Amino acid sequence: MGKLSYRLFIVFYSIFIRFASLFNHKARLFIRGRKNLLPRLEQDLKQKKGPLAWFHCASLGEFEQGRPIIESFKKQFPQYEILLTFFSPSGYEVRKKL
Known part of the structure; x- marks a missing residue:
């Protein structure tokens, strides 16, 4: 039942967000x-030759908290x-040019 509820939610959310x-x-x-x-x-990643570190932030606030870690890295x-x-x-x- 949980999987079905989740899948239905995703379908309805997709419709709602498009509307x-x-x-x-x-x-x-x-x-x-x-x-x-x-x-x-x-x-874009096919064009990269060297190693890559991927940082994902859910929000601007999370990015601001993680920014010192990214800069240190x-x-x-x-x-x-x-x-x-x-x-x-x-x-x-807000941060796309950084």
């Missing part, structure tokens, strides 16, 4: 940011490229 994106800017960013996400990531391991992903579209919009 909400017609009227809500943040919902629109949520949809746009996930469009072709995995193929885009795969394409980069100083300690300069050969690594950093991949930073956000679950929150507002977090991404």
